[in-house]
Amino acid sequence: MANRDYEQELNKQGYEFIAGSDEAGRGPIAGPLVVAAVIFPNDYLNPEIDDSKKLSAKKREELFEVIKKEALAYSIQILSLEEIDKYNIYEASRQGMLRCFEKINHRIDAALTDAMPLTGLAFPVQALVNGDGLSQTVAAASILAKVTRDQLMLEYDKQYPEYDFKNNMGYGTKKHLLAIEEHGICPLHRRSFEPIKTLLSKQMKLNI
Template sequence: MKQRRHAKFACPLVAGVDEVGRGPLAGPVVAAAVILAPRPLPRGLTDSKALSEADRDALDIKIRDRAIAWCVAEASVAEIDSINILQATLLAMRRAVAGLALRPTAVWVDGNRSPGITGPLRCVVGGDGQVPAISAASVIAKVARDRQMADLDAQFPGYGLAAHKGYGTPFHREALQRLGPTPIHRTSFAPVARAAGAGQRTLDLG
């Protein structure tokens, strides 16, 4: 869990929250919570998926430097497989908010699902493209997860994790069938379960 706090502030402490990594076949789900100062806002804030990697990286630096507080948290692959991806996503969001160095006066979450946070809460469908604090959370969560997947690619070569970040691309699915799942693959996801089953049958046939 990572966080940042500025010593001085004079604005409502509204935290924007977003997640990245619900759909991939591998890796954790990562959430971020960000409390932005009202101005100056980093230029170019929007949904992280609409930005280039270079723009996300540049914004990531500005957000972490200018935010009143921020926190990046995650739910592990083991937690995803144990409690399902939706509940793991909500867990990561709760951890991100709990990890803020300042207690927010309100929390605005991207989407229509409440993570079960105590206090004033607003769910905003499409908030990552509309609400600056949620956009900021979207950006730093994605940058953090993308970098983590690049590191995992070095540990588990052959799957292309640095390129597709764990999503179920044709290359990734073919590698799963050929190499079998790794400890960072989500066995509760059907393509991974099928690959694991195929490997077990091959082993049984000896």
């Protein structure tokens, strides 16, 4: 369960404002990547905040509003399909975290991330494996990122209902893959991801 142990340890070392960052959308074959960062007051503890994957959609949405209200500052950045295909998903995640820290509009003394090492910043960064299940601040960022991305995918579902984005959130489910076979790809599909990459390659060969 996410708690404040890592944040408190950094506080003891003299770091006052701790930012946590995480992303949503590294695995799907469609839709953007969303990255968030959060800074809480040092005495803030909310036992309901946990890894977004462990929470129901309803609880995530409730906590989304709580986090935005009670955080000292937060930043949510959306990385486009073009950026994902240009950088690769790992680098897009890294760029998103850097962007969050740059735009959060609050002093950062140290940062915690979900398994993303970052260097060259004016403050130390600790990359925690499964950080969204360990650190309350990283978990809060995971909730902001997940809810924002889910809201976007629900809107995209209205534009492209045939792909069932409202249920699969861009992941390559059987129904989603069958829809791609039937309808082809749409502008939301990641060209650098399989099976989209192979489908495009086959189409190019057919067109030659």
